[in-house]
Amino acid sequence: MSAVITVNDMNAAYRKSEVLSNVNFDVNAGTLTAIVGPNGAGKSTLIKSMLDLHPRSSGEVAFWGQRYQAVKKRIGYVPQRGSVDWDFPTDALDVVMMGLYGSIGWLKRPGKGHREQAMEALRSMGMELYANRQISQLSGGQQQRVFLARALVQDADIYFLDEPLAGVDAATEHIIMNTLQQLRDRGRTVIVVHHDLQTVEDYYDHVLLLNRTVIAHGATGDVFTTDQLVKTYGGALRWLREKV
Amino acid sequence: MNLLSYNAQWVLLSTLLLGMAAGAVGVLSYWKRQSLMSDTLSHAALPGVVIGFMIVGSKQLPIMLLAAAISALVGAWLVQTIRGSSRVKEDAAMGIVLSVFFGLGIMLLTFANRMPGGGQSGLDHFIFGQAAAMVQSDVVTMMLVAGIVLLIVVLLLKEWKITLFDASYAQGLGFSVKMMNSLYTALLVLVVVVGIQAVGVILLAALMIIPAVSARYWSNSFSIMLLLSVCFGGGAGVLGTLISTWGKGWPTGPFIVVTAAALFVVSLLFGTSKGLVTVWYYRRRKTIEKQKYALKAVIASELGEGAHQ
Amino acid sequence: MSYSMWILLTASLVGVCCGLVGVLLILRRMAMMADAISHSVLLGIVVAYLITLQLSGIHMFIGAIVAGLATALLVQAFNQLGVQQEASIGIVFTTLFAIAVILIATKAGNAHLDIQHSLMGEITFIPWNTVQLPLLGAVPWAVVSLSAVLIVILLVLLLFYKEWKLTSFDAIFAASIGIPVTLMHYLFMTLVSLTSVAAFDAVGAIMVVAMLITPASAAYLWTDKLSVMLVLSCSFGVISAWGGYYGALWLDTSISGAMAFATGIIFMISFVIAPRYGIIAKYRRVSPTQAFSR
Numbered sequence: 001m002s003a004v005i006t007v008n009d010m011n012a013a014y015r016k017s018e019v020l021s022n023v024n025f026d027v028n029a030g031t032l033t034a035i036v037g038p039n040g041a042g043k044s045t046l047i048k049s050m051l052d053l054h055p056r057s058s059g060e061v062a063f064w065g066q067r068y069q070a071v072k073k074r075i076g077y078v079p080q081r082g083s084v085d086w087d088f089p090t091d092a093l094d095v096v097m098m099g100l101y102g103s104i105g106w107l108k109r110p111g112k113g114h115r116e117q118a119m120e121a122l123r124s125m126g127m128e129l130y131a132n133r134q135i136s137q138l139s140g141g142q143q144q145r146v147f148l149a150r151a152l153v154q155d156a157d158i159y160f161l162d163e164p165l166a167g168v169d170a171a172t173e174h175i176i177m178n179t180l181q182q183l184r185d186r187g188r189t190v191i192v193v194h195h196d197l198q199t200v201e202d203y204y205d206h207v208l209l210l211n212r213t214v215i216a217h218g219a220t221g222d223v224f225t226t227d228q229l230v231k232t233y234g235g236a237l238r239w240l241r242e243k244v
Numbered sequence: 245m246n247l248l249s250y251n252a253q254w255v256l257l258s259t260l261l262l263g264m265a266a267g268a269v270g271v272l273s274y275w276k277r278q279s280l281m282s283d284t285l286s287h288a289a290l291p292g293v294v295i296g297f298m299i300v301g302s303k304q305l306p307i308m309l310l311a312a313a314i315s316a317l318v319g320a321w322l323v324q325t326i327r328g329s330s331r332v333k334e335d336a337a338m339g340i341v342l343s344v345f346f347g348l349g350i351m352l353l354t355f356a357n358r359m360p361g362g363g364q365s366g367l368d369h370f371i372f373g374q375a376a377a378m379v380q381s382d383v384v385t386m387m388l389v390a391g392i393v394l395l396i397v398v399l400l401l402k403e404w405k406i407t408l409f410d411a412s413y414a415q416g417l418g419f420s421v422k423m424m425n426s427l428y429t430a431l432l433v434l435v436v437v438v439g440i441q442a443v444g445v446i447l448l449a450a451l452m453i454i455p456a457v458s459a460r461y462w463s464n465s466f467s468i469m470l471l472l473s474v475c476f477g478g479g480a481g482v483l484g485t486l487i488s489t490w491g492k493g494w495p496t497g498p499f500i501v502v503t504a505a506a507l508f509v510v511s512l513l514f515g516t517s518k519g520l521v522t523v524w525y526y527r528r529r530k531t532i533e534k535q536k537y538a539l540k541a542v543i544a545s546e547l548g549e550g551a552h553q
Numbered sequence: 554m555s556y557s558m559w560i561l562l563t564a565s566l567v568g569v570c571c572g573l574v575g576v577l578l579i580l581r582r583m584a585m586m587a588d589a590i591s592h593s594v595l596l597g598i599v600v601a602y603l604i605t606l607q608l609s610g611i612h613m614f615i616g617a618i619v620a621g622l623a624t625a626l627l628v629q630a631f632n633q634l635g636v637q638q639e640a641s642i643g644i645v646f647t648t649l650f651a652i653a654v655i656l657i658a659t660k661a662g663n664a665h666l667d668i669q670h671s672l673m674g675e676i677t678f679i680p681w682n683t684v685q686l687p688l689l690g691a692v693p694w695a696v697v698s699l700s701a702v703l704i705v706i707l708l709v710l711l712l713f714y715k716e717w718k719l720t721s722f723d724a725i726f727a728a729s730i731g732i733p734v735t736l737m738h739y740l741f742m743t744l745v746s747l748t749s750v751a752a753f754d755a756v757g758a759i760m761v762v763a764m765l766i767t768p769a770s771a772a773y774l775w776t777d778k779l780s781v782m783l784v785l786s787c788s789f790g791v792i793s794a795w796g797g798y799y800g801a802l803w804l805d806t807s808i809s810g811a812m813a814f815a816t817g818i819i820f821m822i823s824f825v826i827a828p829r830y831g832i833i834a835k836y837r838r839v840s841p842t843q844a845f846s847r
Contacts, residue, residue, distance in 0.1 A: 283588070
């Protein structure tokens with residue numbers, strides 16, 4: 001399997017303090033990877049730095065051997081839910097169609113075909129009945145599903161998701177992880193900042209343990225061990241399942 | 245205005261105290277993250293000032309100030325209500341109150357200017373400020389109010405510190421955050437209402453924002469920031485008023501603001517804590533020190549090797 | 554066209570221009586930025602006047618755009634230096650405005666540029682200041698400039714409608730799919746500057762703020778569709794303009810003040826009676842559960 005993403009010697013700072021230092025890792029196609037680490041470990045910053053949303057102080061990131069700007073259209077990003085104004089006059093269908101704006105291009109209007117695509121994405125998330133609901137009328141889980149539908153409609157080859165399961169109900173978690181696994185099975189590459197240590201082994205085939213630098217990265221079975229977790233979390237980890 | 249005249253000295257004293265009070269409350273506003281609320285309140289005070297005049301029929305400062313305070317408080321209440329009871333956000337709520345109240349004020353002003361005694365009202369001075377238009381009784385009122393504001397800020401220094409920094413923690417320790425908030429609103433309204441005579445409705449916010457931000461560049465300590473802001477505000481108040489006396493009929497407000505802005509630029513560049521030039525200078529020194537050290541190390545190792553040969 | 558028809562046309566154009574720009578303004582949470590820019594453009598106008606010694610004309614617009622962009626850039630700069638957003642805005646616009654007032658009070662000294670006018674506008678003078686146009690004859694300059702600005706706003710808004718929608722809603726996502734968010738931000742600031750300066754003559758600085766923010770906020774309470782919000786905002790702007798004008802005539806008071814107040818009245822009415830987002834509607838929704846809790 002070839003590496004679709006390579007990160008070399010990446011450093012990033014946030015307001016004069018080093019948040020990420022010496023980050024090196026490769027990701028192969030057709031994998032579902034969890035980024036795991038304590039608060040302040042730089043997980044969100046890692047993704048943002050890779051996507052040119054946050055300045056890197058050094059290092060290189062390559063997607064299929066190319067710069068991010070050259071292959072932007074093939075990469076999807078689902079940011080944390082906090083950054084949006086829920087009172088904005090827009091409904092669920094509208095939000096999903098926004099995912100197509102990149103491919104519709106400047107000056108053109110979204111057409112019937114685009115509407116269909118958006119509805120299809122909503123359907124796959126179980127949200128077709130809410131297509132015309134204004135977004136503040138949706139629950140947290142429903143909102144998250146809409147944002148995932150928006151990402152799906154981009155039909156990207158690589159997906160980055162930042163804490164997609166934060167504050168969602170069990171049904172939504174199920175749908176989301178199912179969808180991500182299906183994407184992986186179809187050969188796409190999915191990278192998720194995951195906040196719940198207890199479910200990592202259930203969902204992900206690869207794990208990247210991060211605490212300002214990469215502590216370990218690889219197949220879940222190899223990397224997600226008590227030792228490595230202690231290294232990542234320091235003494236902060238109260239509970240630890242004993243590995244049999 | 246003859247500088248040596250008795251009246252002139254009183255006016256200068258009052259703008260000094262006003263500037264000091266504005267500087268003090270301005271620091272509180274900054275840490276409450278509500279810097280532009282003073283702008284909203286000062287515009288909202290205008291209808292009150294005019295109504296106060298219209299009720300009495302002549303310029304009676306205490307009544308006008310009282311009416312201005314009520315008007316400003318109504319404005320503040322409306323901002324809260326609009327923000328709290330609808331999807332309209334705080335910045336829009338502030339903009340609505342600011343502009344609508346000001347529009348109402350202008351409407352009322354045209355009425356007042358037609359009333360007998362309207363031409364002497366000096367109401368127009370409330371737009372850009374005219375410290376020289378104050379008579380002695382005005383000055384005394386202003387000084388009293390400014391003095392009270394300063395006193396309250398200074399006496400409750402540690403209460404301000406703790407409730408501004410971490411309100412929930414302060415609450416847990418037994419401080420009444422609600423009371424401090426009400427007190428803050430009262431102080432804000434007081435400063436706005438006495439300030440608009442000297443600086444005017446439109447520019448009052450400047451006197452409450454600029455000295456406070458300038459102080460940041462000289463210190464990280466809350467108390468010192470407060471002290472410096474008070475000094476900068478007072479300084480700008482006096483200097484600005486003085487400068488405005490050079491021309492006939494020049495409004496005092498803009499000159500006070502530009503003086504404050506000049507102090508800000510100096511602080512921004514040369515302030516000892518975060519001033520741009522200061523930071524650059526220390527970085528340069530650090531780099532030069534590092535280079536010197538490295539050079540010494542190289543020389544030492546060269547000499548060392550030489551000795552071993 | 555009669556005297557009052559020109560005035561009403563001018564006021565309506567202000568209502569529509571501000572109504573359109575105002576919607577994006579409040580959705581992007583830049584209401585206070587609009588307050589700032591509408592004050593700073595005065596400095597742009599004054600400097601343009603001092604350089605060219607001409608009052609109308611394209612120079613005013615250029616001065617205004619420069620002032621508006623300078624405001625946006627300075628606020629951004631201070632923000633990045635660690636000053637809070639609101640404080641940055643406060644420092645920049647008050648200083649620029651104060652400088653403008655000083656320049657007017659000292660140098661310019663001519664009756665042409667007086668402070669009252671710049672604050673309150675003087676819509677009653679509009680019909681007298683005309684330019685000659687082919688086919689149409691003598692048309693007030695304000696009508697010409699406002700119409701031109703309206704066309705620019707409509708073009709920019711409609712051509713890039715979906716991009717405006719997305720950058721206002723979710724700038725981070727927009728950036729991730731390749732939309733130049735920063736460029737659009739400064740383009741928008743330019744639109745605000747243009748609108749401010751065009752409306753200046755008619756309603757003055759403070760009222761521009763009222764026209765930009767209040768009708769759009771009122772429209773916000775009536776609908777969940779952006780397109781409807783735009784139409785409503787313009788309508789409310791025009792209604793305020795007409796209502797304000799006739800109200801001022803009736804009460805014999807400042808026209809621009811009355812227009813600003815009229816926007817407030819429309820907003821208050823919307824605040825109370827709007828079907829889903831007004832206060833009455835909210836209380837109606839709450840009471841069923843209150844009934845249960847008794």
